[in-house]
Structures are given as C-alpha cells and as structure tokens.
Amino acid sequence: MMAKLTTFERLYRAATKYLPPRYAARIDHMRPAYRASWGGPLNGQVQRQALVRQIFRVIDFDEVIETGTFRGTTTEFFGYLSGLPVHSMETVERFHAYAVQRCETLPNVEIAHEDSRTALRRLAARPDNRRTFFYLDAHWQEDVPRHEELRIIHARWSEAVVMIDDFEVPGDEGYGVALYGGHRLTAEYLPALPGWRRFYPSTHSDAETGARRGCIVLATEALARRLDAVPLLVPVDRPAVAAA
Template sequence: MRLSERARLKLDSLLPAPLGYRLDLLRPLRFYGGPMNGQGARQRLVRELMRAVAFDEIVETGTYRGVTTTFLSDVSGLPVHTAEVSPRYVRYARVRCATHPSVTVHHRDSRDLLRELAARPGAPTLFCYLDAHWGEDVPRHDELRIIHARWPRAVVMIDDFQVHDDPGYAYTRYGGAPLNLDYLPELPGWRPFYPATRAAAETGDRRGCLVLATAALAPAVAALDGLRPAGRHLVPTPAT
C-alpha cells in the first residue's frame, strides 16, 4: 500500500462518526466488496446450509458495512441480529439495512448480545456468523462458550480461519497465534468442517473459514457437498 493511501486511510479513520458514516454512504457499494468477502463459494455454502437446516434466527458478530448482514437476510428470510461496537459502522449499517425489516443492528459488544439472546425462553435453532475483532479484543472464545452453553442446535461459521491443509486461504493471527483449531475452546460433541472448495477455485478475498456444528446438527451438516471434515472432533464426545 502506498504512503499516500495509508495516510488517507488514517485520516479517514479519525473522522467523527456523524461525519464518517455520511462519507461512507457516498462511496459506491462495490468499494466495500461483496458479502462474505466477495467469495462466491462461501456464499453458495451459506445457501446450502440454509436449505439443509431449519434455522430459526441468525446472529452475526461484527457488522462492519452490513454487506454480509443483508445477504444473510436475503438468503434466509429469517430474523438477523448483528452486533457492532464502532459508532460509525453502526450508523452506516442501519441506513444500509433499513430496507430489511428483519435485521436488527445492535450497537454493543457481541458477547453482551449473545448473553441477552441466551436469556430468552425457548430453544431456537441458531446460525451464527462470527467475524468480530476489535483491535486486541477478540471475543471468539467467549462467543463460542456462550453459544455452546445455551444452544444445543447451532451451526457457527468463523471467518478468517486457517485451513491448515490449504495455504491458499488467508487467515488472521491474534497475538502472533493463527486463528485455527488449536485457538478454540473445548466444545464437547461439536464437529468442525472446512470448505470443500479449494482456495484456487474460490473468488474474492479467499479468506479461510471454519464451520462448527453441534452434535444435534452435525449429521445434516456433514452431508453437505460444500463442506469436508476438518480432521477431528474438538474434544472427544463424553461417554454415556
């Protein structure tokens, strides 16, 4: 990235939210890329999941510009709760999502949103797209622990994940450690899956992902063409 571009991005990030989000709205939507990092195979995978599992609602952590948010609403027709801590991104996303009444943009920490949703009665089947990362604060462990404790029927997709046998997929590091299976908390009974599409055949940013399924939904998820086993259970399922 050229020095002039880095300087522009730095100045842009310093704009106050009421001014910054208005500037964002003036830019063409393609400036922010397509849903799911513009990755066509990832988008097809999400559609496949929506057909295979009767989800009741969707939670997204890390709204950013709301591009993936509206995609999730369009392909599912379900209520979508999305959490974002940046005031600028929240303002922008609320404008962008105004035509999607099933979307609720929450200006709050994703962990607080998940705890609030977990406190409701009932046991809805949940699809969760985890993409929240705010500087050094990466809530992935806490998010997964909350979901594991409350939702026995859940499928979770994690963005920016290392696909260990396909180096063509980009991934994130936190504190120098890659976001991979070793980074995750213990999730008894859950099954991990990688995308079946190799990075060379993917489009867009080619970011890796992991799909996790609770024991109740693992058979349905394992049958999908768009996924392959990630190689092991996260921990052995306890004997009964």
C-alpha cells in the same frame, strides 16, 4: 486483512474523523467502494456464499447471528438470503451507523452497537430455544472475543451451526488466516466444545474468489448430521456408524 491506505483514503479519513459518526456514515454511503467490503458478502467469496446457501437448504434455521458487522455487507446478504431475524453487532459507532442506514429497508435485520459478548449474553437470556446460524467475524481490536463467544454459544444453544471467518483450512495455505495475539487461528485455538463436530470447506482456495479467507464450520450433533450432506463441506470427524 488490512489493505495499505491510498493517499485519498488517508485524507478522506482525516477530513471526516471529527464528524459525529452518523453524519460521517452518511458521507461514507456516497463511496461505492465502501459498499462491497472485500468484493461483497462473505469477503466476496463466491464459493463461501454457495456453501452458506447449501447449509440453509438442509437446515431450517430460526435466526442468524453475526458478530462484527463492519459496514453490513454480509448482514444484508443474510437478511435477503434467509428472510429470518438477523442480529448483528458492532462496537465502532461509525460502522454501526453505516450498517443501520444500509439495512433500514430490511425489517428482519437488527444491528446493535454493542460488544459481541454482551450481545450474545443478551440474546442467550431470551426464554426460547432457537435453531441458529452464527457467523463469527468480530475482530481487529486487541481484545478478540472469539473464545468467549464460543463458550456463550456452547453453553446456551442446543441447535447451532457456527461459521468462523479467517480460520486456517488445514492443508490449504492459499486461504488467509487471522493472527490473534501472534497465534494463527487454527483448531488448537478453539475451546473444548464437547458434543460439537467440525467441518472445513471442500473448495480448494484456487477455486475461490474475493479475499480467499479460510473458515471452519462447527455444529451441534443433530445439525452436524445434516451437514454431512452438504457437498461444499468436508467433515473432520464423522462419527462411526452404529452397528445394527
């Protein structure tokens, strides 16, 4: 989802490149276009935002974890929407500094300058069992952490809903998909996640706004039953109803 750079953008980046990241981030804050990455939270996708609101209406989460903060547009959205503890993490120091400055008035938001896998292991090591909404969006580097992130979450969290951005929505080519090492981000890419179920957005890409990226939603069994009631989701594999 990398747009072609304008001449101004190239000059701006060259002029600020050698500043200490937190000073560069302060200057970045003066640029309104940087505030709304791809038009707003969740890639500026109004239907995706509505989908997240529906999920939060049917499930009482304890916290939100986002991997890949960038400039904190979606982090801030989760902070206001949920009022819950929100943990986000970012490896690029300048983006991290920008997002921390952006969210400094939100006491429930914590943004770590950390690799997503290290951060997930740190959060997984806490003693309690939290019902968690995950938004997995850390990429752009050669090394894409998605598989390992999913393995860590699957091994530790017994109540989780995981939304993965930039994912293929089968049968709807209008949604953008990320390429990881030359491979499209599709269901075949996922590690085995026994006991979890899969959902896709029910909104056709024509009715979506913003960057129109696809997503998949994965859920542990008990929470998946609640997602069956979310109109903006289509279940892939609804379990058979047990005979009375």
